[in-house]
Amino acid sequence: MEASIYIRLHHRIRHPLNAQVKLREIAEVIAPESMLPDLLSTDIHQVKREEGQIVIIDAMMVVEKLHRYWPDTDIQFIGPSQTIIDTTPQSKNTSFPLFLFVWFLLFIGAALTIMNFHEDVSMLDVHIKLYEIVTGEKTDHPLIFQIPYSIGLGAGMVLFFNHLFKKRFNEEPSPLEVEMFNYQQDLDQYVIFHERKERRPDDGGRS
Structure with missing residues (x-):
């Protein structure tokens, strides 16, 4: 009876140049206990400088490597089909x-x-008009409105971004964090698509 291996690739990892990438570093694996240690230690790819800062490892590459040692196994992937390896040094x-x-x-x-x-x-004119409506007097410096408004503006920005220096007020991500996450997702998708396009064989100019 052939053994079944279930693999979930990580979306993105950081890895040094000129080093072997092992399966344990790029994926979570479920497999029979007897083969799991050797499976996790399998070398999948060696990151080289000429490959650039971003390297893509896809499911086909992993299957090819594992079938060299375990040809009779049933390998199934769950989740992402690629892992993005970032070789940029830590800042x-x-x-x-x-x-x-x-x-x-x-x-x-x-x-x-x-x-x-x-x-x-014309925020100043609005404050002046509001002051005149509320108090019945006219002044060019309605500080009773301007000071609370200025404090509220700063406090609102702190609450909106959900951070005060390193302190987070709740577990919800801030709008800035969401936008950064979406940008990273779009960037990763572009990198994967571009890498696939480069691997695609020349079709002789046909569209």
Whole structure:
């Protein structure tokens, strides 16, 4: 009776250059206990510098490697059919001066954006009009509205992004995290499609 092997490939991993990629590093595996240790230690691919920073390992490559040692096994894949291997070195700790420089640029950019928006919608005139409606008096500096509004604007942004420095208020992802996740998913899909396109044999110019 042939043994059954169930494999779930990881979507993306990080791996150093010029090193063998073993099955345990790219997948979760269910198999008979007698063959599981050797199975997990199987070399699937050696990452080389000339392959670039992104390497794709697909299910067909895994099947080809495993059938060399276990030709009579039934291999079934669950989930993704490719693993993206990122060979980019881990970034070093960002220097504090660089952090301050980036923070300063973002602070100035965000402040200018908010001020330009308020100028476009005549926010000062709205506050002046509201102050006149509520109090019956007219003033050019309705601080009773402007100060709470400014505090609320900052607090609203903190709650919207669900972070205060490293503190998270709840387990829900922030809109920024969702957008970054979607961008990474789209980028991975493009990389996989591009890799498949490069592997496709030349059709002689036919469409």
